[in-house]
Amino acid sequence: MIHRYHLDDWYIVIDTCSGSVHVVDEIAYEIIGCYEQKSREEIVAEMAARFGEDPAEIGECWEQVTALKEQGTLFSPDVFEPMAGELKQKTAGVVKALCLHVAHTCNLNCAYCFASQGKYHGDRAVMSYEVGKQALDFLVAHSGTRRNLEVDFFGGEPLMNFDVVKQLVAYARGIEKEKNKNFRFTLTTNGMLIDDDVIDFANREMSNVVLSLDGRKEIHDRCRVDYAGNGSWERIVPKFQKLVKAREGKNYYMRGTFTHANPDFLEDIKTMLDLGFTELSMEPVVCAENDPAALTQEDLPVVLKQYEDLARLMLQRKREGRPFTFYHYMLDLSGGPCIYKRISGCGSGTEYMAVTPWGDLYPCHQFVGEEAFRLGDVWQGVTNTAVQQEFASCNVYAREECRDCWAKLYCSGGCAANAYHATGSVRGVYKYGCELFRKRMECAIMLQAAMQADEEEQDGNADL
Secondary structure (H helix, E strand, C coil): CEEEEEECCEEEEEECCCCEEEEECHHHHHHHHHCCCCCHHHHHHHHHHHHCCCHHHHHHHHHHHHHHHHHCCCCCCCCCHHHHHHHHHCCCCCCCEEEEECEECCCCCCCCCCCCCCCCCCCCEECCHHHHHHHHHHHHHCCCCCCEEEEEEECCCHHHHHHHHHHHHHHHHHHHHHHCCEEEEEEEECCCCCCHHHHHHHHHHEEEEEEECCCCHHHHHHHCECCCCCECHHHHHHHHHHHHHHCCCCCEEEEEEECCCCCCCHHHHHHHHHCCCCEEEEEECCCCCCCCCCCCCCCHHHHHHHHHHHHHHHHHHHHCCCCCEEHHHCCCCCCCCCHHHHHHCCCECCCEEEECCCCEEECCHHHCCCHHHCCEECCCEECCHHHHHHHHCCCHHHCHHHCCCCCHHHHCCCCHHHHHHHHCCCCCCCHHHHHHHHHHHHHHHHHHHHHHHHHHHHHHHHHC
């Protein structure tokens, strides 16, 4: 399976199953497009007439395309489906990451919050040290031979239970050597409670900090308000700037959400850049279709163009020596995720779980509060094995709609929670999200091609 697209001056061909990306000229692009439908003679005649080129040169190009096919980097067969289930079963029972919901309460009242303003459709609560400690013990006990373990302090707003966060980190650090484990912690916060103590602690103990900011003040304050209805932008931006400066601009992400109110989210990214933030992410809102914040079909062309313009802005700033990172455009085309990850996906419900303040286990933070998806608890472990098995078998080949999609080994079948909320099944497909993902991949690959070309040109000039 191949995918061809033309963006700006780039003609790009992706070979899905080998992972190869070919940057070609227009003639090769068109030859590849009809290579499997027409004979060599037909292609040479057609292209020679169309482009006014010597048939011998067209023939040589055809031979080069044939060589790529013979090398297995073009029109390669899909050999991964038979191993999809086997690969995931090999890691059955091994947990590598937990999302600790240390606070099911929040000091903001964000209109689009998927977690019902931090309550997750239930009661407000905070996690006790005893529950959190048991969660960490559960993680260690079920991590097998894995040494590196991930823990995300999440909410609601986790800084509303900051003392317990500090106690849990201290406990984890105290058992690392004995258990031969290495904990990597992440803190996700709306910023309202950031102070010098939080900054010092985060810089010392957090491998990553995720900061919630929606960009432009008027956009951010439209949804991210306190319980009095007041916007939070002016209160949190200086705190974010201080924290990021203290972290020397590294190991953080400024995470925004775009909605029907701002499908032109590139303007929000520009605002973040103007504020001095360079590690950025903008996510499409997750909400019901009838929610006023929901993205519409009318928004789709606007959003798709934003992704293209974002790639152009990133390339421009890279050339100017002012680069920035966009989470969804981070690609390693020479290596990237192993085939296990490409087939199996995020590992929700198997390798990754969320823990409520009461110690209940759920497949991920977006399923918390959906009682049918409760897996068990941190004392008894996973007892709802039927649901866990449903997630264990939920790979890219479990979704019929994914089989003929060129991007399937980039998205690995997409988000199970988005699929469930869109279709009622974790094996469904959130089609709107698929449109956005495919465009992001096209833009990210084009950006990588352009930056690599720039590097090769600079290297060439250096040799002169």
